[in-house]
Amino acid sequence: VHCGSTLLQTWRWEELGNVQPLLWLPISFRQPQNENATAYLVQDEVAPDVGVGPCQLSGTVHDCSCEYAAVERVNKEAVLPLLRDLVRTPFFRYFKVNLYCDCPFWPDDGMCMLRDCGVCECEPDEVPAPWKVADTAANCEGTGSPSRLEAESEVDRSVDASTKVHLVNIHGWRGYNNPWMLEEETDSEYSYINLLANPERYTGYKGEHAHRVWNLIYSQSCFTDITQPDVCTERKVFYRLISGMHSSISAHIAKEYLLDEAQDVWGPNLPLFRDRLGNTAVRERVENLYFAYLFVLRATLKAGPLLEEIAYDTGFPEEDARTAELVRQLVSSEAVKKACPVPFEEGRLWKGEDGPQLKRQLQAHFHNITRAMDCVGCEKCKLWGKLQLLGIATSLKVLFAAEDCGLGSGQPQQLQLERNEVIAMLNLLERLSASIEAVRELSLQLADGNWEQQHPQGLGAIQDFTHNSLYQSL
Numbered sequence: 030v031h032c033g034s035t036l037l038q039t040w041r042w043e044e045l046g047n048v049q050p051l052l053w054l055p056i057s058f059r060q061p062q063n064e065n066a067t068a069y070l071v072q073d074e075v076a077p078d079v080g081v082g083p084c085q086l087s088g089t090v091h092d093c094s095c096e097y098a099a100v101e102r103v104n105k106e107a108v109l110p111l112l113r114d115l116v117r118t119p120f121f122r123y124f125k126v127n128l129y130c131d132c133p134f135w136p137d138d139g140m141c142m143l144r145d146c147g148v149c150e151c152e153p154d155e156v157p158a159p160w161k162v163a164d165t166a167a168n169c170e171g172t173g174s175p176s177r178l179e180a181e182s183e184v185d186r187s188v189d190a191s192t193k194v195h196l197v198n199i200h201g202w203r204g205y206n207n208p209w210m211l212e213e214e215t216d217s218e219y220s221y222i223n224l225l226a227n228p229e230r231y232t233g234y235k236g237e238h239a240h241r242v243w244n245l246i247y248s249q250s251c252f253t254d255i256t257q258p259d260v261c262t263e264r265k266v267f268y269r270l271i272s273g274m275h276s277s278i279s280a281h282i283a284k285e286y287l288l289d290e291a292q293d294v295w296g297p298n299l300p301l302f303r304d305r306l307g308n309t310a311v312r313e314r315v316e317n318l319y320f321a322y323l324f325v326l327r328a329t330l331k332a333g334p335l336l337e338e339i340a341y342d343t344g345f346p347e348e349d350a351r352t353a354e355l356v357r358q359l360v361s362s363e364a365v366k367k368a369c370p371v372p373f374e375e376g377r378l379w380k381g382e383d384g385p386q387l388k389r390q391l392q393a394h395f396h397n398i399t400r401a402m403d404c405v406g407c408e409k410c411k412l413w414g415k416l417q418l419l420g421i422a423t424s425l426k427v428l429f430a431a432e433d434c435g436l437g438s439g440q441p442q443q444l445q446l447e448r449n450e451v452i453a454m455l456n457l458l459e460r461l462s463a464s465i466e467a468v469r470e471l472s473l474q475l476a477d478g479n480w481e482q483q484h485p486q487g488l489g490a491i492q493d494f495t496h497n498s499l500y501q502s503l
């Protein structure tokens with residue numbers, strides 16, 4: 030029995046006799062401090078023959094050394110509150126990106142009409158002034174060829190009087206020397222987007238067009254036999270990162286769905302949640318969400334010493350000091366260390382004889398997946414898709430930086446990050462963290478039992494907005 034997040038009492042499944050298949054059983058419960066508290070009887074072990082029910086995960090997250098319950102708790106109590114504040118700061122709110130590249134895989138098919146309506150770009154005076162100065166400098170110095178970058182990094186990594194580290198600044202948005210991202214193209218245009226003004230949520234983008242993009246992603250040859258038992262860990266990790274990101278997108282759609290277009294009412298869509306994430310048949314998707322979260326959390330903690338030293342400069346000293354303090358609290362959180370000391374052990378990857386070759390192959394697949402983002406027919410989805418892939422690429426770069434940077438020279442080099450990489454990685458972590466909490470909340474609501482009375486026809490009871498007026502209003 031839990032009351033809120035406090036565990037009050039546990040029973041073994043066998044001791045419960047005929048209680049199944051009610052996985053979540055609200056129990057009226059009286060406490061001296063809180064008269065009307067409700068406790069929930071929860072399933073903490075996998076019960077036999079339970080059928081479709083809320084996604085209850087127990088035990089250790091596969092390939093990680095953290096318990097699901099501990100992750101859920103520390104996420105809700107320590108990580109998510111910090112991240113929610115962090116992504117609202119001026120430094121983490123603006124993401125630079127190019128949303129106007131052509132799809133390299135198939136001809137434009139009429140969805141381009143959505144280009145102008147999905148995302149509102151920042152007005153020039155909204156972009157932090159120091160960033161504009163840095164952009165102008167990078168722009169004048171060249172388009173960011175690797176040799177130019179090498180020279181540039183030496184300048185930009187210099188330590189100023191306040192001993193803060195200045196991030197590498199380049200022209201372009203795909204990060205600095207990131208082997209998981211494509212090289213910057215010559216026509217690399219970008220604009221700044223205020224992420225708070227363009228939240229990730231339901232947009233009405235679905236059907237054949239969206240499926241074509243997901244199919245393109247999952248048809249990469251490294252994923253085709255992914256369910257076979259002898260698939261190597263590296264490929265599984267790679268798949269689980271992409272699948273976890275996909276689950277996270279689905280969680281945000283389910284959590285913030287347009288329930289009534291006329292009244293502009295947004296809220297949870299439980300039938301949609303049940304179908305995409307909230308039933309045992311798709312349990313693996315939720316497992317992959319937890320995995321992706323722990324992977325990115327590990328990268329963030331590993332980059333902690335650098336993140337703590339960065340000059341978070343947007344021209345507003347008070348807010349920038351708060352940003353630095355929030356980052357410090359996140360990367361040095363005792364609660365996280367206690368709940369999950371090593372979220373993911375990256376040291377065991379790429380150790381086989383074919384490690385370097387395998388890595389190059391997976392990097393090529395990742396490049397293809399990033400290209401697929403240019404085929405997404407909804408601006409907002411494309412924005413968040415690009416941000417999240419740059420976040421994954423940055424996490425991979427951070428976790429494997431020593432060996433990547435040292436390749437050829439025999440010397441491991443210091444990790445260097447570009448501003449957009451830091452923004453993408455921490456925004457991705459916030460998205461995954463919010464998704465874990467959304468899955469927890471929606472699973473509880475689903476188990477409540479009353480939701481079916483509110484939506485008697487299931488998914489059909491919630492209007493299905495797919496027409497263009499919705500895109501335009503978004």
Ligand SMILES: Cc1cc2nc3c(=O)[nH]c(=O)nc-3n(C[C@H](O)[C@H](O)[C@H](O)COP(=O)(O)OP(=O)(O)OC[C@H]3O[C@@H](n4cnc5c(N)ncnc54)[C@H](O)[C@@H]3O)c2cc1C
Pocket residue numbers: 229230231232233234235236239240242243271272273275276277278279282305314402405409410411413414
């Ligand atoms: C990059 C990108 C970003 C998007 N962002 C948004 C957004 O912000 N808002 C919005 O409303 N829509 C967004 N969409 C569309 C959204 O993801 C779905 O495609 C759409 O809602 C239709 O969902 P669906 O249930 O048909 O299955 P989809 O989510 O389209 O899934 C397609 C197929 O992939 C498999 N699959 C599903 N989930 C997983 C998983 N976690 N792991 C592995 N396989 C899986 C299943 O076989 C499923 O049938 C985005 C699409 C893309 C490609």
